[in-house]
Amino acid sequence: MATVLDVQEFLLFIGGQWTPAQSGETFDVVNPATGRVVARVAKAGHTDVDAAVQAARKLFDSGRWAKQTPEARAAILMLFAQKIMENAKELIYLEAISSGGTVRRIGSSDILQITDLIQQTAKFIQEYKYVEYLPIPPFPGPANGQVWREPYGVCAAVTPWNFPMILAMWKVIPALAMGNTIVVKPASNTPLSTLKLAELAVQAGIPAGAFNVIAGPGASIGEALVTHPQVDKVAFTGSTEVGRRIMQLASTSVKKVSLELGGKSPSIVLPDADLDIAIPGALFGVFMHSGQICESGTRLLVHESIYDEVIERLVAKTKEIKIGDPLNDQTGMGPVVSKQQFDTVMRYIQIGQQEGARLVCGGKPATVEGYENGYFIEPTIFADVTNDMRIAQEEIFGPVLSVIKYSQLDEAIRLANDTIYGLAAGIWTRDINEAYRIAHELKAGTVWINDWHMLRADAPFGGYKQSGFGRELGRHALDEYTQVKHVHASLVPEPEKRPWLSMLFG
Ligand code: NDP
Numbered sequence: 001m002a003t004v005l006d007v008q009e010f011l012l013f014i015g016g017q018w019t020p021a022q023s024g025e026t027f028d029v030v031n032p033a034t035g036r037v038v039a040r041v042a043k044a045g046h047t048d049v050d051a052a053v054q055a056a057r058k059l060f061d062s063g064r065w066a067k068q069t070p071e072a073r074a075a076i077l078m079l080f081a082q083k084i085m086e087n088a089k090e091l092i093y094l095e096a097i098s099s100g101g102t103v104r105r106i107g108s109s110d111i112l113q114i115t116d117l118i119q120q121t122a123k124f125i126q127e128y129k130y131v132e133y134l135p136i137p138p139f140p141g142p143a144n145g146q147v148w149r150e151p152y153g154v155c156a157a158v159t160p161w162n163f164p165m166i167l168a169m170w171k172v173i174p175a176l177a178m179g180n181t182i183v184v185k186p187a188s189n190t191p192l193s194t195l196k197l198a199e200l201a202v203q204a205g206i207p208a209g210a211f212n213v214i215a216g217p218g219a220s221i222g223e224a225l226v227t228h229p230q231v232d233k234v235a236f237t238g239s240t241e242v243g244r245r246i247m248q249l250a251s252t253s254v255k256k257v258s259l260e261l262g263g264k265s266p267s268i269v270l271p272d273a274d275l276d277i278a279i280p281g282a283l284f285g286v287f288m289h290s291g292q293i294c295e296s297g298t299r300l301l302v303h304e305s306i307y308d309e310v311i312e313r314l315v316a317k318t319k320e321i322k323i324g325d326p327l328n329d330q331t332g333m334g335p336v337v338s339k340q341q342f343d344t345v346m347r348y349i350q351i352g353q354q355e356g357a358r359l360v361c362g363g364k365p366a367t368v369e370g371y372e373n374g375y376f377i378e379p380t381i382f383a384d385v386t387n388d389m390r391i392a393q394e395e396i397f398g399p400v401l402s403v404i405k406y407s408q409l410d411e412a413i414r415l416a417n418d419t420i421y422g423l424a425a426g427i428w429t430r431d432i433n434e435a436y437r438i439a440h441e442l443k444a445g446t447v448w449i450n451d452w453h454m455l456r457a458d459a460p461f462g463g464y465k466q467s468g469f470g471r472e473l474g475r476h477a478l479d480e481y482t483q484v485k486h487v488h489a490s491l492v493p494e495p496e497k498r499p500w501l502s503m504l505f506g
Helices: 046-062 070-086 088-099 103-127 164-177 192-203 218-226 240-251 275-291 307-318 339-355 409-417 432-441 474-480
Strands: 008-010 012-014 017-019 026-031 036-042 131-134 143-151 154-158 181-185 211-213 233-237 256-260 266-269 299-303 358-361 380-383 400-406 424-428 446-449 482-490
Touching: 008 192, 012 046, 012 192, 026 088, 036 088, 036 192, 046 154, 046 181, 046 211, 046 218, 070 088, 070 103, 070 164, 070 192, 088 103, 088 164, 088 192, 103 164, 103 474, 154 164, 154 218, 164 181, 164 192, 164 233, 164 474, 181 218, 192 211, 218 240, 233 240, 240 256, 266 275, 266 409, 275 307, 275 400, 275 424, 299 307, 299 409, 307 358, 307 380, 307 400, 339 358, 339 400, 400 409, 409 432, 424 432, 432 446, 474 482
Parallel strands: 008 036, 154 181, 154 233, 181 211, 233 256, 266 299, 266 424, 299 400, 380 400, 424 446
Antiparallel strands: 012 017, 012 211, 026 036, 131 143, 143 482, 358 380
């Protein structure tokens, strides 16, 4: 494994081979904790995009992957999970030095989430209903009807920098599991772990060309990929703005699209909440990975009867978060991913103050000794936020919590839903029946009760409203990577008994 000061070289991964960019160009990947270049990566251009798509197309059309039995594909996927475990140390390192995610989290959660996803998917594809037999209908006449589920063909995935491995695998695994092939364009800040995963896939026996990775700027090669005529389906995770653009681009050739976009998830604290769990839970909900999670609980709606106590306890508990180098296993919160993200978050903190919210915690760049060039920000809490403020409406994607006071539960539910987003929502209460009642009212794809960030490989994840559409994880993800075919076979050999004869002839 490389040391912290090494600059590693990465090529593109196309057709099962490490491949230089045709232009010979490269770009740098920077460690956000140190501001130092840690890797140099081949920078794909349009011809490289085409080569990757052609490799994926060729393998798909050969049937060498798509026509294997689900059992055979499941067995190979399980070997992939094993390879990931064997190489976990390197994957964790690559993820930490590029995304700023802590080894404490990546090592204890991300890697397990990925292997769990593979194992669960391998099980699901062996139980999946690939053929549905329809009853013989009296109208329009006796026939054998079947509904088949078939892979799309070549999938394209454009992924973000916050959870590079997890968010790539949420697309790669169901796509491959259902017999598709895929080309992934990871975010330019964080291509390393995705490139490594593609190499491990081939080592595990997934055929060359099934899983390709091209790195380079989204605005050029991302667009070339999602508009490529040989791509059949596009999956994207990232900003709502780019999601809209991708939807527009994909519409020119009417590609199937799934989008997982931004969020401004509300977390409602009821007066009877157990604050011993709600306080650390709400902070875990917002400050995990420095707030750079699409489903972070960024708006905390607190009942007026407990408001002052909650603010006081939130601030006190936040002080226990240890900010530092993500490679140190004691670190709870690392830097934000880039200088650009750092500037965005600091600008929002300024906006919050200008809007009249009360800054009760943080609000400044965090000082970490020995890491003066890192992009660290103090976990920041604003009290007395109103839901119309920009810090309550816009996705900040940084360690910033907006606390909003409410007096009536109906008002809290209305405020919770008063957002363009609908990715997640949460409720903190001791009354579970009341929690389920509120969950019905919340317009979000995931609702947590007395918890946060609990995603499961067997439960669908995705957005309501402008948080996107389509679902990742679980059996629902398998539907996203298949299309439906109705096959009809007549059971009536006698021409005179065909009902359609009288519609046109004679
Ligand atoms: P983007 O949405 O710009 O980037 C996500 C991915 O899309 C990256 O791979 C990027 O490539 C690619 N991309 C960018 N432009 C295009 C395009 N025109 N066509 C195709 N692909 C494209 O996120 P940012 O990195 O700019 O972050 C901005 C904001 O997005 C954050 O502050 C946050 O609010 C939100 N975001 C949400 C995420 C989520 O999980 N829902 C994850 C990350 C960000 P490249 O890196 O080369 O630009």
